[in-house]
Amino acid sequence: MKMHEIKFKNSSQNYSIIIGSNSLSIIQKKIKKICPKTKKIALIFDNKVPRKFKNILKKKLKNYETFFFPFNATEKSKSLKTVDSLLQKILLKNLNRSDLIISVGGGITGDVSGFVASIYKRGVNFINVPTTLLAQADSAIGGKTGVNSSQGKNLIGSFYQPKLVINDTSFLNSLPKKEMICGYAEILKHSIIKDKNFFNWLNKNTKYILSKKGKELSYAIKKSCEIKIYYVIRDTNEKGLRMILNFGHTFAHAIEVKNNYSKKISHGEAVLSGMILATRLSLVKKVCNKNTLREIEQIYKKNNLKYTFNKYSNHKLINSLIPFLKSDKKNDDDRINFILLKKIGKTTTPGKFKIPIYRLKSQIKSISQC
Numbered sequence: 001m002k003m004h005e006i007k008f009k010n011s012s013q014n015y016s017i018i019i020g021s022n023s024l025s026i027i028q029k030k031i032k033k034i035c036p037k038t039k040k041i042a043l044i045f046d047n048k049v050p051r052k053f054k055n056i057l058k059k060k061l062k063n064y065e066t067f068f069f070p071f072n073a074t075e076k077s078k079s080l081k082t083v084d085s086l087l088q089k090i091l092l093k094n095l096n097r098s099d100l101i102i103s104v105g106g107g108i109t110g111d112v113s114g115f116v117a118s119i120y121k122r123g124v125n126f127i128n129v130p131t132t133l134l135a136q137a138d139s140a141i142g143g144k145t146g147v148n149s150s151q152g153k154n155l156i157g158s159f160y161q162p163k164l165v166i167n168d169t170s171f172l173n174s175l176p177k178k179e180m181i182c183g184y185a186e187i188l189k190h191s192i193i194k195d196k197n198f199f200n201w202l203n204k205n206t207k208y209i210l211s212k213k214g215k216e217l218s219y220a221i222k223k224s225c226e227i228k229i230y231y232v233i234r235d236t237n238e239k240g241l242r243m244i245l246n247f248g249h250t251f252a253h254a255i256e257v258k259n260n261y262s263k264k265i266s267h268g269e270a271v272l273s274g275m276i277l278a279t280r281l282s283l284v285k286k287v288c289n290k291n292t293l294r295e296i297e298q299i300y301k302k303n304n305l306k307y308t309f310n311k312y313s314n315h316k317l318i319n320s321l322i323p324f325l326k327s328d329k330k331n332d333d334d335r336i337n338f339i340l341l342k343k344i345g346k347t348t349t350p351g352k353f354k355i356p357i358y359r360l361k362s363q364i365k366s367i368s369q370c
Helices: 023-034 051-060 080-092 107-122 133-139 169-174 177-194 196-210 214-234 241-246 249-258 267-284 290-302 307-313 315-319 357-369
Strands: 004-009 014-020 040-046 065-071 100-105 125-130 144-149 152-159 164-168 335-338 341-343 353-356
Touching: 004 214, 014 023, 014 214, 023 051, 023 125, 023 164, 040 107, 051 065, 051 100, 065 080, 065 107, 080 107, 080 144, 100 107, 107 125, 107 133, 107 144, 107 152, 125 133, 133 169, 133 177, 133 214, 152 249, 164 169, 169 214, 177 196, 177 214, 177 241, 177 267, 196 214, 196 290, 214 241, 241 249, 249 267, 249 335, 267 290, 267 307, 267 341, 267 357, 290 307, 307 315, 307 357, 315 357, 335 357, 353 357
Parallel strands: 014 164, 040 065, 040 100, 100 125, 125 164
Antiparallel strands: 004 014, 144 152, 335 353
């Protein structure tokens, strides 16, 4: 199958994102080009990734001194304790700044590995090999790295761009449906915030994506990456425009923290819930019309995703999220900073809707009844 190559390029960074089945085959060639002085490679390897990919990488990287560090990718292991443990292990192997750290795993693995790479000897070469749809379509792009704290999700971290991202769709063959839905949530989000035509395409082709069909799946990842890149290159350090990518995430992160990052609800399912809540809030605030909400709800219903928002017709359940909204990274005062939706393909600008807690509480019932 044909490989796609798209570029991330701004004033200070320039790297490729490779998309396609068996694209892992070019990793040695790429390392020689972008990291010519590398001799040692530390691979932080998600335990969930099938062993055959470890064997492929061992073979492809046989000319380097390689070290594989197994990683248990859970939200609870996304911590400073885990980062310290990995740093100590890598320090014992004495990698220098011209050497390389490679993440092989989903978004959690990439976030932690990228953070480790950013602070190891003040920055070492980093390549991301995302193995889940969520990571390939979203989290591997943009340079956000970090860990969670008891106060909230992703509150400790850095911005650190990789030298290369390889999105090998072969990894996705082993993913369960729940993981595919998790990644699809971010793909759908990108269409909702930026591209009505892509949203319409997803309306017709989502079933092929969730069933892992080649051509449609690769196109959806490519398109999703391009939309993510559009925002990131204009606002790399998330000071303004890039916050639009957090559409639905204010509620989603609150859902995750409230549920103590339980496996019962994935990040993507929380995002799917959060986007409906954010769109309902947009309707209550008269930012969008009811047709916009119904059109988004329809794509959920058509693809059996309605379960992600059914329970949020209960105003008490929505109200229970409020204490967890306060720690969202977009907040810079005691108000909650929401990205709202004007119509499919267009959101409000960051900072436009900063809602005090007391006012949000007064609107919870209306949100539940939309």
